[in-house]
Each structure stands twice: as structure tokens, then as C-alpha cells.
Amino acid sequence: MDALDRSPESLGVLIKETQSLLNQRMDDRLRPLALSVPQYACLTALQDTPGITSSELARRAFVSRQSMNVLLQGLEKRGLVTRSSDPGPRRERSVVLNDAAELLLERAHEEVSSVVQRMTMEVELVERARLYELLARCRDALLIP
Amino acid sequence: MDALDRSPESLGVLIKETQSLLNQRMDDRLRPLALSVPQYACLTALQDTPGITSSELARRAFVSRQSMNVLLQGLEKRGLVTRSSDPGPRRERSVVLNDAAELLLERAHEEVSSVVQRMTMEVELVERARLYELLARCRDALLIP
DNA sequence: GAGTGTGTGTCAAACTATTGACATGGATGC
DNA sequence: GCATCCATGTCAATAGTTTGACACACACTC
Numbered sequence A, B: 001m002d003a004l005d006r007s008p009e010s011l012g013v014l015i016k017e018t019q020s021l022l023n024q025r026m027d028d029r030l031r032p033l034a035l036s037v038p039q040y041a042c043l044t045a046l047q048d049t050p051g052i053t054s055s056e057l058a059r060r061a062f063v064s065r066q067s068m069n070v071l072l073q074g075l076e077k078r079g080l081v082t083r084s085s086d087p088g089p090r091r092e093r094s095v096v097l098n099d100a101a102e103l104l105l106e107r108a109h110e111e112v113s114s115v116v117q118r119m120t121m122e123v124e125l126v127e128r129a130r131l132y133e134l135l136a137r138c139r140d141a142l143l144i145p
Numbered sequence C: 001g002a003g004t005g006t007g008t009g010t011c012a013a014a015c016t017a018t019t020g021a022c023a024t025g026g027a028t029g030c
Numbered sequence D: 001g002c003a004t005c006c007a008t009g010t011c012a013a014t015a016g017t018t019t020g021a022c023a024c025a026c027a028c029t030c
Helices: A010-033 A037-048 A054-061 A065-077 A099-119 A125-143 B010-033 B037-048 B054-061 B065-077 B099-119 B125-143
Strands: A081-083 A095-097 B081-083 B095-097
Touching: A010 A037, A010 A099, A010 B010, A010 B099, A010 B125, A037 A054, A037 A065, A037 A095, A037 A099, A054 A065, A065 A081, A095 A099, A099 B010, A099 B125, A125 B010, A125 B099, A125 B125, B010 B037, B010 B099, B037 B054, B037 B065, B037 B095, B037 B099, B054 B065, B065 B081, B095 B099
Parallel strands: none
Antiparallel strands: A081 A095, B081 B095
């Protein structure tokens, strides 16, 4: 009955499976909005903390700052974000959302929210919090290099 | 106290964070063995079910069969796997592990196992099973397209 | 003040992965 | 039998990502 007893690593592949499927489902929902998952993550982080720098954005998305840069260029060309051409204290250019992005995010959040809701459909509210707490403990244990 | 109440989507980013960190830590440990995480996953799947086909391997690793093909070519050049040049019933070429791969996997499994062990360090055994069960329910809910 | 270190932005090259397309060999329909 | 459909393997082109490198700006130490 227990896959964990046979091989403890299976929790790792389960995390990978779940993340991969979640990514796939989100991509299905975001494609009609012409948004990729990394783009959505970027815009959301930008909404949470406006004026954030590109490098910090990259760190939160777990990608290199070069990748985040080309991603931002695409968003800038579409008029979703604007980067201050004026250099900051550390040669950094702050990025902010545009009105079009706020509007687009409203729909995107609904789509993503419905996917997450479906994911946790079979998990009661109390257990949902428990799952979050246990998984957060796993993440924190991996934070130190 | 509860991030889930404020935004239910945070479970999604938590899964992403945990998976990304786990991937990073595994990569750190596997690099000395000259193995990438996808390569390790491929070899492990090959160990679990020998003679598997390349396409099936790709499905389990959540990548396209073209990617798995180039990955296999690299492993074949290193003498870790051998693909039967003799075409199977459906024009498929079965892949099997080499002795060198079995030897390499022994060390790799130890490394990965230690990473997973560290990840679940702060979670008691009983709760570990609970976490697995809850997360599996989430994965299953996403299985249907 | 000079030197060192860290963080940011950007360029180029290399690598990895996906998409699209095609031929082949079986299976399944009639 | 024949047509259709599904699955595999492979090729080419494209997109996305990482690695390595450099310049610049600030903070820190001595």
C-alpha cells in the first residue's frame, strides 16, 4: 500500500509529476490569453511587488536573469510592462505593470484559480492547509544550499 | 497565518518552489557523477522497467520523445545504455541498461536518497505518508486533460 | 583614496527542448 | 481485402534556457 516504504524517493517523483501536470493544465488555460506560464508568473510577481528589479524577478521564478530579460522584452513589446530607462542606485531598472496587464491578469487569475481549485477538489479544506504546511516544511529544508 | 486563505493559488507556487529546489539540490549531487537530473530519471525508469521503449520513457519523464531521443543518444555514446537495432513489433527499439549504468546508479541513488531524506527531515514518518497521499490526490485530479 | 567584493544589466555562444512534418508498421473499422 | 487511424522513430526548424564573459555602480575594508 505504501510507495514510500518501498522507495523514499517516490515523493520526489510525485512532486515532479504534480508540478508538471499543473504546469500543463495552466498552460492549456493561459494559451487563449497568449500567456505562457513563466510570463504569468512574472506578471503576478510584478503585481505583488511593483517596481521590482529584473534580477529579483528571475530569482523568484527560479530562472537565470538572462532568461527573465528576454521574457521581459517580450512583455514590454506587447505593452504589458514598462521598464524605467532611468537607472536606479545600482544600475537597476525597475519594472512596473501596465493597465493592460492588470486587466489581462484578472482573467488569467480566474483561469489559474480554477485549475488549482480542481487540483484540490478531492482534498478537504482542513487537509489542504495541512498539505500546504507539510510541503512548506519540505521546501524550507531545501533552502540552505 | 494562512497563505491559503489569502490566495489559494499559493499552493501551486509552493509546489513549483519545492520541485525547483529539489531539482537544484539533486543536480548539485549528480554533477560529480556527470549525470543530469533528466538523465538520472531516464536511467532510473529504465532500471524499473528494462526493455522499455523510448516514447514510453519520454511520457514518464514528461518530455517530448524527440528530447528523450537525444538524451538517449548521449547515454548510448557513454556506453550506459544499448538500444536494440533490431526493430520490434511496432518499429520500436527497446532500450536496456548496461552494467556500467547499474554501477553508476548505485552511487546516484545514494546521493538522491540523501537529498530526499534531508527534504523530509522535519516531517515525521506518519505525516510523510499523509503528505504523499494528499499530494497524490492532487496529481490524480489533474490527470484528466 | 585604492583595492576588493557584490549585485545588476547586457552581449554572444552553446545547449536543451518543443513544434511540425514525414515514413513506417500495426491495429481496427467496414 | 482495403481504408483509416494510432503509435513509433527520425529529421529539420524553431524557441527557450543556461553558461560564460564583460562593464558598470555601489558598499566595504584597509
